[in-house]
Amino acid sequence: MRKLMHGLSLCLAMVVSAIAAADTQWRTLDWIELMPAEDLKLLESLPEIQHEGDGPVTLPDEIMTGRVVPEMDNVPARIPGFIVPLKTVGDQRIVEFFLVPYYGACIHVPPPPPNQIIHVTYPEGIELEVLYEPFWIQGPLTISRTEHDIGTASYAIRAEAVTPYE
Helix, strand or coil: CHHHHHHHHHHHHHHHHHHHHHHCCCEECCHHHHCCHHHHHHHHCCCCCCCCCCCCCCCCHHHHCCCCCHHHCCEEEEEEEEEEEEEEECCCEEEEEEEECCCCECCCECCCCHHHCEEEEEEEEECCCCCCCCEEEEEEEEEEEEEECCEEEEEEEECCEEEECC
């Protein structure tokens, strides 16, 4: 009888947990929502970029400070973007990466501002055939600074799901 009660309690806990997970209202975010108003104003006031010369296009230091939107902390988020691998395991599954709003960020061009980079951990891992395919990342968004050789992120997500963008 004791084993039966323990088993029933365990089943009930699993059902309640599954219902709670299903009830999570994932907020679909736009990258611009991660940028504070003062950074957005600064970005909008920049002169048109001239694509002359050999040097890379750079953003003003002020926009690279990594300011965040405090209301974004602990938001159950769903956001599309491109994967920049940071750590792989075993069969080349990517378990840690930066999510960026456009292809080539951090790799072919200077990195975006830190509030436009999300550090993602995904223990399940994902295999990528090509880097130019976008993905939906879903999980709780937190304010967390991560510095890496290729860029700095102001936000983080411990991904619960990584799916192709459609």
